[in-house]
Amino acid sequence: MPTFVYMTRCDGCGQCVDICPSDIMHIDTTIRRAYNIEPNMCWECYSCVKACPHNAIDVRGYADFAPLGHSVRVRRDEEKGVIAWRIIFRNGKKDMTLLAPITTKPWGKHIPKLADESAPSQAMRDSQLLFNEPKYVRLDDGDLHTLKSNGLKMKKGVSY
Amino acid sequence: MAYKTIIEDGIDILVAGAGLGGTGAAFEARYWGKDKKIVIAEKANIDRSGAVAQGLYAINCYMGTRFGENNPEDHVRYARIDLMGMVREDLLFDMARHVDSAVHQFEEWGLPLMRNPKTGAYQREGRWQIMIHGESYKPIVAEAAKKSADKVFNRVCVTHLLMDESKPNRVAGAVGFNVRTGNYHVFKSKTVIVAAGGASNIYKPRSVGEGAGRVWYAPWSSGSAYGLLIGAGAKMTQMENRIVLARFKDGYGPVGAYFLHLKTYTHNGLGEEYESKWWPQLQEMVGKEYLDPEVSHRTHRPIPTCLRNHALISEVNAGRGPIHMVTMEAFQDPHLEEIGWHNFLGMTVGQAVLWAATDVDPKNENPELTTSEPYVMGSHATGCGAWCSGPEDVSPAEYFWGYNRMTTVEGLFGAGDAVGGTPHAFSSGSFTEGRLAAKAACQYIDDGKAEGIRVSDEQINRRREEIYKPLEHYKIYRNEITAGSVNPNYINPRQGLDRLQKLMDEYAGGVTVSYMTNEKLLNIGLKKMKIMEEDLEKIAAENIHELLRAWELKHRHLTSEAVIQHTLFRKETRWPGYYYRGDAMKVDDENWHVLTVSRRDPKTGEYTMEKAPLYHLVEA
Numbered sequence: 001m002p003t004f005v006y007m008t009r010c011d012g013c014g015q016c017v018d019i020c021p022s023d024i025m026h027i028d029t030t031i032r033r034a035y036n037i038e039p040n041m042c043w044e045c046y047s048c049v050k051a052c053p054h055n056a057i058d059v060r061g062y063a064d065f066a067p068l069g070h071s072v073r074v075r076r077d078e079e080k081g082v083i084a085w086r087i088i089f090r091n092g093k094k095d096m097t098l099l100a101p102i103t104t105k106p107w108g109k110h111i112p113k114l115a116d117e118s119a120p121s122q123a124m125r126d127s128q129l130l131f132n133e134p135k136y137v138r139l140d141d142g143d144l145h146t147l148k149s150n151g152l153k154m155k156k157g158v159s160y
Numbered sequence: 161m162a163y164k165t166i167i168e169d170g171i172d173i174l175v176a177g178a179g180l181g182g183t184g185a186a187f188e189a190r191y192w193g194k195d196k197k198i199v200i201a202e203k204a205n206i207d208r209s210g211a212v213a214q215g216l217y218a219i220n221c222y223m224g225t226r227f228g229e230n231n232p233e234d235h236v237r238y239a240r241i242d243l244m245g246m247v248r249e250d251l252l253f254d255m256a257r258h259v260d261s262a263v264h265q266f267e268e269w270g271l272p273l274m275r276n277p278k279t280g281a282y283q284r285e286g287r288w289q290i291m292i293h294g295e296s297y298k299p300i301v302a303e304a305a306k307k308s309a310d311k312v313f314n315r316v317c318v319t320h321l322l323m324d325e326s327k328p329n330r331v332a333g334a335v336g337f338n339v340r341t342g343n344y345h346v347f348k349s350k351t352v353i354v355a356a357g358g359a360s361n362i363y364k365p366r367s368v369g370e371g372a373g374r375v376w377y378a379p380w381s382s383g384s385a386y387g388l389l390i391g392a393g394a395k396m397t398q399m400e401n402r403i404v405l406a407r408f409k410d411g412y413g414p415v416g417a418y419f420l421h422l423k424t425y426t427h428n429g430l431g432e433e434y435e436s437k438w439w440p441q442l443q444e445m446v447g448k449e450y451l452d453p454e455v456s457h458r459t460h461r462p463i464p465t466c467l468r469n470h471a472l473i474s475e476v477n478a479g480r481g482p483i484h485m486v487t488m489e490a491f492q493d494p495h496l497e498e499i500g501w502h503n504f505l506g507m508t509v510g511q512a513v514l515w516a517a518t519d520v521d522p523k524n525e526n527p528e529l530t531t532s533e534p535y536v537m538g539s540h541a542t543g544c545g546a547w548c549s550g551p552e553d554v555s556p557a558e559y560f561w562g563y564n565r566m567t568t569v570e571g572l573f574g575a576g577d578a579v580g581g582t583p584h585a586f587s588s589g590s591f592t593e594g595r596l597a598a599k600a601a602c603q604y605i606d607d608g609k610a611e612g613i614r615v616s617d618e619q620i621n622r623r624r625e626e627i628y629k630p631l632e633h634y635k636i637y638r639n640e641i642t643a644g645s646v647n648p649n650y651i652n653p654r655q656g657l658d659r660l661q662k663l664m665d666e667y668a669g670g671v672t673v674s675y676m677t678n679e680k681l682l683n684i685g686l687k688k689m690k691i692m693e694e695d696l697e698k699i700a701a702e703n704i705h706e707l708l709r710a711w712e713l714k715h716r717h718l719t720s721e722a723v724i725q726h727t728l729f730r731k732e733t734r735w736p737g738y739y740y741r742g743d744a745m746k747v748d749d750e751n752w753h754v755l756t757v758s759r760r761d762p763k764t765g766e767y768t769m770e771k772a773p774l775y776h777l778v779e780a
Contacts (some may be wrong), residue, residue, distance in 0.1 A: 001372055002373065008508060011315075015295070018205060019205050019207065019208050020204070020208075020379045021204040021205070021208050021209050021213045021378070021380050022205065022378075022379055023203075023315075023339055023380075023705060023708060026705070029737050030544070036316040038705075039370045039703070040369065040370050040371075040372040040373045041371060041373050041379045041380075042370075042377050043213075043214065043373055043375070043378050043380075044267075044373070044374065044509055044510035044513060045208070045213050045214035045378075045509070046214065046509050047208040047213055047214070059509075059513060061510075061513045061514055061516075061517040062367070062369070062370040062371035062373070062374055062510075063369060063370045063371075064367060064368050064369040064370055065367065065371055065410045065514065066513065066514050066517035066518065067517050067518060068517075069517070069518040070513065070516035071516065072509060072512055072516055074505075074509075075624070076295070078296075080318040080767050083295050085512075085747075087501070087512055087516050088516065089516050089519050089521070090516065090517055090518070090519050091519045093521075094519075094520070094521055096241045096501065098501055098502060099497065099501060100295060100505070100506070100687075101293045102272070102291045102293065102295045102296040102301065102660070103270040103271070103296055104267075104270050104271075104272050105269070105270030106270075108303045110268060110269055110270055110364070110686075111269045111270075111300070111303050111304045111307060112304075113216075113307045114187065114188075114190035114191045114307070114308050115190055115194060115308070118190060118440075119194055120191065120192065124604065125192070125606075126553055126554055126626075128254075128552075129259065129466050130188060130191075130258055130595050130596070130599060131188055131191040131192075131595070132261060132265060133258070133261050134512065135227070135259075135262055136260075136261035136264045136265060137226075137261045137264075138226040138259070138260065139226055139264065140226070143259055144230065144258075145225075145232050145257040146553055146554075147253075147553070147554055147777075147780070148256075148780075150231060150232070150233055151305045151779055152233055152253075152777050152778065152779060153252065153777075153778060153779075153780040154249065154351075154554070154555075154556050154775040154776070154777060154780055155755070155775060155776055155777075155778045156244075156556070156773050156774070156775050157773075157776075158749055158753045158774075159223070159776040159778055160240075160241070160245065160449045160450070
């Protein structure tokens with residue numbers, strides 16, 4: 001759906017260029033504003049739309065199957081931890097707003113820095129366990145599943 | 161050329177590609193390698209890269225053993241039947257026994273997982289899927305990876321792996337270029353975890369023009385997982401196992417939540433149920449062992465995804481299309497209606513845009529479904545990827561060579577789409593595979609396996625020249641013509657991509673031939689592919705962005721050649737609905753109840769194919 005940029009809102013800050021996963025938001029060297037250089041490699045992922053501090057980027061459905069006159073707008077707020085959408089149909093009969101959480105915690109505060117965790121023991125290194133295991137597998141005192149613990153074996157040949 | 165050469169030396173673990181697999185690898189590596197140098201190279205921006213850049217509305221691989229729901233072996237059996245038996249059950253069991261610990265950590269990091277208000281367990285969409293508000297899934301896991309890594313190189317496209325020159329078949333790092341500055345980047349590393357993506361855009365898409373961007377898998381999934389590994393001479397498996405998706409027409413919006421949670425269902429253009437009438441004929445093709453609707457009905461054993469595709473394709477070809485998703489009943493419930501829309505906004509906004517543009521309100525009309533062009537990847541309902549070692553305590557001898565998730569090249573590991581035979585990993589399973597690979601890579605280094613690696617300047621300079629050749633080529637021949645893109649000495653990346661897509665479509669079972677191919681067609685395809693390889697030496701890039709597209713195309717080309725080689729090797733139709741071998745239209749368990757394994761000699765480009773035994777997980 002390819003994205004496009006409104007001339008009067010874009011100030012050429014480059015946030016969209018920085019985030020686009022497809023490397024298709026570039027700054028035009030003459031007008032010094034952003035634009036979509038390759039619409040047929042645009043996944044309509046809205047990463048640039050969400051990142052634009054001026055709401056200057058919008059989307060117009062793919063010309064080969066989407067008629068003109070629709071709108072899907074978004075505002076993402078990391079501080080409040082929510083994303084808000086508004087969908088307006090071409091015929092104007094449907095106008096929906098939808099709100100969803102994007103995180104349950106203050107942004108980035110509850111992600112551990114593993115360099116600060118105590119080092120794993122040799123026994124743990126020799127085991128099949130990963131960080132925080134076995135506890136986090138089931139949040140009980142049980143151990144990791146093995147073929148033996150689950151009464152299984154690997155058998156060669158055809159079985160269904 | 162004025163581009164700088166930037167050498168990052170002394171790396172222990174290089175993560176190439178930082179989607180869900182790569183973020184998992186970088187995160188976990190720090191725990192096992194406190195003093196190790198961990199570096200990420202990502203061609204986009206790690207905060208929004210990979211298949212989950214846009215977000216997800218479900219985690220499709222969660223056991224829920226904690227809530228008494230499933231054990232790992234249940235998931236193995238599910239993946240086995242869905243893939244018609246062709247899976248690596250050691251790798252699957254291993255992924256499944258660890259995956260919940262990743263999901264529980266995601267929740268702690270702030271990812272909003274929905275809860276069932278009655279049971280307190282996570283809200284199930286289906287037996288394996290849990291529902292999430294995952295718009296920020298990727299930025300959250302990226303944060304975890306950034307906290308663990310010493311350095312993150314955003315916008316560096318890795319093009320080749322470096323090979324050790326003191327010991328054959330051992331990895332020594334990777335090289336690539338920065339898609340902004342153009343600089344040449346050299347990463348000298350003891351181990352490399354390839355966590356790059358599978359391949360969209362190798363088959364001609366149904367859409368034309370602008371709409372070609374609305375592929376099911378991300379357009380930036382350029383098959384680099386395979387391009388890098390095949391280029392280094394790693395053995396690959398199940399590359400014939402491309403996937404076709406039944407999705408909402410044009411927008412390719414997901415159907416999982418619709419089928420499983422909203423309980424919508426399909427019918428044909430006449431308003432009739434159509435699947436069951438195709439089962440008797442299909443049962444003759446695949447055998448009762450793989451398709452037994454009565455057993456499926458009684459035991460809830462799923463009917464394989466490919467076989468349900470087959471029914472859809474056959475019904476449309478019989479002239480009774482279009483296939484509709486019956487949404488009008490479910491969408492009368494305002495709560496379910498809201499979920500239906502959130503589901504798109506969370507992971508395929510384009511479908512919401514399309515319905516807004518075409519005034520499709522699923523409350524008042526039943527939207528159309530279609531089957532997509534094929535995709536090559538290893539984490540959805542398909543298992544293309546590298547032939548990797550499994551874990552010591554599960555894998556039989558044929559599947560084990562020392563380090564979990566290590567490819568057949570020493571020190572070279574895989575995760576996510578890169579690992580073959582592990583379908584149904586999805587986001588959480590790919591992250592888990594990254595973690596497993598990271599632990600094993602640390603152990604490999606600690607065991608002294610990475611000592612004495614030598615990379616000559618000759619190798620580094622040779623790759624540099626190779627990488628920038630498309631820019632040089634453009635400069636040399638551009639002024640031979642007046643203007644435009646038609647030049648007798650080169651093709652540009654878009655022209656090359658168009659040729660690849662047409663070729664794959666017509667000779668290797670794309671959408672315009674209803675997924676049909678045979679030995680003759682595949683052999684013609686291979687021949688054309690070889691000639692295309694010559695033309696890829698003459699590809700021209702006008703600027704650094706086109707250079708990125710040129711290298712993506714080269715990775716897609718290597719991927720496609722492997723797909724044809726594997727499809728040619730497996731003389732049966734194992735997955736009707738994904739593709740058909742017209743000259744061998746049946747499942748042939750007597751000869752082909754095996755995994756296919758290939759190796760492309762990096763020096764000669766010659767392929768060797770072999771069969772590997774299948775081991776199944778059974779009760780002891």
